[in-house]
Amino acid sequence: MDNTSLLVTLSIALFALGLLGVMIRRNALVMLMCMELMLNGVILSIVAFAARTATVSGTVLVFLVFVVAAAEIAIAIPIVLQLSRRRHTLDVSAYGELKG
């Protein structure tokens, strides 16, 4: 197994683990962290392919993704804080009014 396929397999595994965590865990903060794990898996695949082909643009893309992730978490956490303040719990099953 060469390095690229090892890293891509790892990135797929991390993405699937994060997806599973988002779907099965009840705690809103844990779901957020599992989403971060999914994002980390995607970033790992970008870096693996960029390192394989020696593409510097790949690292720029990763840097921009990092900035977007920081902005995402800066908005997501206040939303979770507001939800928990209103319902006094982090259990997502208590947020019934979010149903579509």
Add this chain to the structure above:
Amino acid sequence: MNAAQALLWFFAAGALAGGVLMLFARHPMRVALALIGSMLSLAGIYAVLGVHVVAVFQVLIYVGAVMVFMVYVIMLLDVRDPSFLRRYGPSLLPAALLAGAVAVALGAAVSRSTLAEAPLVASLGDPEPGTAFAVQPFAAELLERYWLHFELTSVLLLAAVVAAIAVVRSGRRHDG
């Protein structure tokens, strides 16, 4: 198997173990610590690959900013939450099946793509690894070719700051 190869496998195992631990840990703080371990392992992988810029950003931005923020919020919120006792939602089996299906589909898509057969330019364990990914080429690429994207991220960050303040203030108004 040389030392770089062994380190790569070690960090890959660490990242995977962190991801698995995140599913089973009960308290969000342990989940956060598992995620931090996974992220640090990924930073190790990037460093072994020679992409030092990304490794440093991974530690600085993810572990240093995002996860510290997360840990603060976990400490801020109540410890005795019902979601800490019952970890999992009702749809455990369908979720596992769906995640497995997504993993299989992604694996099939990647194994069929030709990107993985791209010519190997940077090989692991070079005497001088990472010259293509040193700070200077990265900075030149970022500020010469992608300067517009770089400037747009500042707009995005400003929008994020304004949105965060708006969310917090609208919540205060509802509380009365």
